[in-house]
Every structure is written in C-alpha cells, then in structure tokens.
Amino acid sequence: MWHPQGRLVGLSPIGDIVVQDAETFCAGVVARSPSNTEEFTKWDRIVSVSVLDETMAYAKVQIALPLALGSPTPTTEPTLYTDLLVLLHDPILGWRVISKIYSSVPLASEQSPNEGPQAVTPRDFARALKAVWDDYVGAGRACNGQKMAKVFHPQATLTFASDQGVIVIGCEAFCSRVAQRWSMPQHQPFVHLHEQGIAGSADTILGLEFADNPNVALATLRIGFPPVLYTDLLSMLCANGRWWVVAKSSCSV
Template identity: 40%
Template sequence: MKPRWRLGLLACGLVLRPSLWTRTMATAGDRAPKRRKGTFASGQTQQFAEVAGALEAYFDGLHRCDVERLKEVWHPEGHLYGIAPSGDVVDRSAETFFDGVAKRKTSEELEKHDRIIRLDFASTRCCAAKVQIALPAAPTSPTPSLTEVLYTDFLILLRLKGKWQIISKVFSAVPLSQLWYTEPYDTLAFAASDPVRGVLEYFRGGHLSRPDILSQNFHEVARLCFSNAEEELVCWSRSDFAEVLRQQPVTAAESEALRFDKILGVDKAGPDVALIKLQIGYPPLLYTDFLSMLRLHGHWWIIAKSSDSESFE
C-alpha cells in the first residue's frame, strides 16, 4: 500500500527513499542529540522504516474508521489523553477510543494533510512520533470539534515482541484552515521553559526517593509504560511507580547519579501540550524518558511516561 502522508526529515537527518515519501524542509529541531555509547547506531534506517510503516495503520485506521486496522498499531493497553472543555483531563482507554473511531465519518479526502513531522528514539524499543492528521468535525467527542480539524499528536510507541505499538497519545488541535500551531511571538521566550518547570520536581523527587514530591507534577491518571528486555509490556500506575521509587536509594548527593541528568528536548504541539525528553541517572542505570505533558487549569502535569535504560559507562 502506498503511503498517503508526507514525511519530514527525521530526527537524525535521515530521509528514506523519495519514492516512498515526499521530502519537506527540515528544521534544526529535527536533529537528535548525539547518543552515548550503548544506544543504537547501526540499523537506524530500518528502525525509522519500521515505525513509519506502523504509523501507516494509524493514519489508515482513523481516516477509514477501520478499528481492526487501527488495532494493528494501537496496543490494547494504549491510552489517549486530552483536555476536556472544562479544562480537566480526558483519559480514554483503547476500547473507548476505538468506539469513538467507529462512530466517526470517514475522511479519505483529508489524507493529503497528514504528515509525520519527527521520529525520535530513546532506544531500539522506545520511540516518540510527532504527527499531524486532519479529521472531520466530532461534536460528540469528549474533546469536541465543530469543524474540520488538524491534530498534532505526540505518540509514544514501544517495540513489543518485534512489533511497534502505540502505548500513549496526547494531542492538540487547530481548525484545518489554520494548518499549523504557532506560539504567539510575545510568549516565545516562555514556550519551552514553562513545561520544563513542570518536571523540575520530577528530578528532585526522583533523586530524593520522594513520591510525594514527584506527585506534584505526576498526574494521578499517569502511567509509566515500557518494553522490558524480553520486549514485554510493563505498565505501572502512579502508585506502582511511587512504590518502586520509594525503595530506591537516595541519590541526590551522588555525582555519579547526577552527572548525566539533563533535559534533551522540549517540543510543543499546542499551548497546553508538550513532550519532554530527558535523562536521569539511577546508578547503575541511566534512563532516557519521554514525558507527555498537558497543562490543566494552568498547571503542567506529566500525563504519561515511557522510558528505556542503559548501563553507566
């Protein structure tokens, strides 16, 4: 099946065959930071192709309202998070999401607007995809729209038993006529720093082994989902994560634990939707995390987390 969406230059600057995808202009933000020894270096093209191929089922399933097609890429434990008109979080399970898709109007005529903007890997088992998809109005949705909409999605995919699966999604939307979300000029200086403030307590609470601190920004519906060494799915609730953290040794004063801590990237899909990529050290392991974030009633919350780890050098 010929892909119907456009692919921008990918995170490390690779572009797959033009016969498959139309090139679009790259930005500096599309280039991934240099990776430490131990993360994947060879086979990158295959990794990108596998994820991009999996996303074809996402686009196809949504436009054709084909739940079986969507299930090829959306894991049964996958959750979709959004912001209700009230400003509260909307947490939709896979079955709830599938039910909404089945009730939508098909939209093959909107496929021309679809695009993969960026793929970024935490490891060979964890990937963040930023995509755009245009869909018709959905006035009865928990996050309703009254006109055709261009959605910008942050999708987290995990490689599970050799297959890339979406485990979480956050999104922002603008009328299709607008075509793109842009930060107002007078807020540009705060666009990245605002959600970053929402993860500072995440670092502090983690190194102090204090779930009470971490919970100031880790939302009660948030889950930590990852693919283990056997490529099996592990999902922890906030309380599960808190119990694991509570048992970790305190590392706040250990230079070995802190020396690789850094925020690797901040991206926004809209004024209230962000994705942060960071590293945090818990010797003997260094974790690379993707934190999906929503601003709810003016406060930035981590709404989903996925990660992978490697040994310290």
C-alpha cells in the same frame, strides 16, 4: 497500531485532564466518517520521528479529521490535530502507540486553518522545563514520592517494553518506587553514589517538543540511577496553569 494498553490524554474544553483507554479511543475512530479524500489527506504529514532505542520511539504528526458528533469526544466541525505519539516495541505485537497527547484547531474549507497554532514563547519553554527539572527530576533525586505525586498525574502511568511484553505501572506504584529507590536490590549497592551526590551526574534534558500549543509538550531526558541510565519520554499537559506528567515511557542501558 494502537497498543491494548495505549491511552489518549487531553484537555477538556474547561481545561481538565481527560483520559481515554484504547477501547474508547478505537470506538471514536470507528464513529468517524472516512477521511481518505484529498480534502483531508492534503493536511496529513509526519513532522518528525525519533527512535531512541530498539524498544522506544516518538513521533509528531498532523492529521485532519471530519466532524464526529457520535464520537466519545464529539467534534462539531472538521479539525486539524497535532499529535505527539510515544511508541513501544511489544515483542509480540511489534511497534504500537502506547500514549498520545494532542492539540487541535478547526479546519477551514479553504487553504488554511481558521485558527493558526498557538504561539509558543520562551516563557512557555521555561515553565515546562521547570516542571521537568525542578519538579520531576527533583522529586526523583530526593526520593520523595509525595513530591513526585504533585507532578505525576494520578491517572499517569509508567510504561516500558520488556521481553515479556509492555509493562504498565500506575501512579501510586510509581511514586512508591521513587520513595524506595535506593533500597531496591538493583540500586542498593550503589547508594554511596547517591550519598556522595554524584548519582545524577549524567542527568540531561535532551529535548522539549510542543504540539503547536503552549499547553501540550513531550520532554525527553536522560537520568541515571546506577547501575542504570534511563531515557524517559514525558508526555505533559498544562491544566489550569499547572504542568503535569500524564504519561511516561522509558528505555534503559
């Protein structure tokens, strides 16, 4: 279910962004005790699933897990996780998780978590949407790679499915693409639309989903760079008061 290029991105106890590759994540799964008893499974649920096209989807799920002292990311008590998963359809492997961000609360032995989900307020929505629209979309429209690097985390990647498999592009290469957008052969014939200020007429924020925590969110947006209309899934974390895009996946028409 986890793609070999898949990554888990989260916040450390002191608020720093930490990244696990597929190998480290799977090692953590193996290190845990089984959680297939009702004590844990009664909390598990699929909150929502959205399929954006034949190559990309996302899901919000909850899963309860036991303590894991030997895990690469140890926990000292049972925990209820809320995960935001992005999936890509690999032509060989099928549907696989390419990125995961999450929030967590301790799981009580009784009928509810010790600590409920943190409240998400309109102010939290406004701050996250500002990062999406002003910082991410704004940098793309300005073809400003340096500005994009201030919201696209250094460890973030762009991923998308192709006929050859899942393509992974690192932060530096992605920001370079942003800066060179209208000189790229695919887009250069349409540079006049950029110069006339109408290339972005289809830009739309389609949704913003929080993981029951004001610092963990998944944004869905549609953005046009003729002749292509992209749908982006931006996995976002707010680290020490600053929103970052920590993973991006795309599909297009």
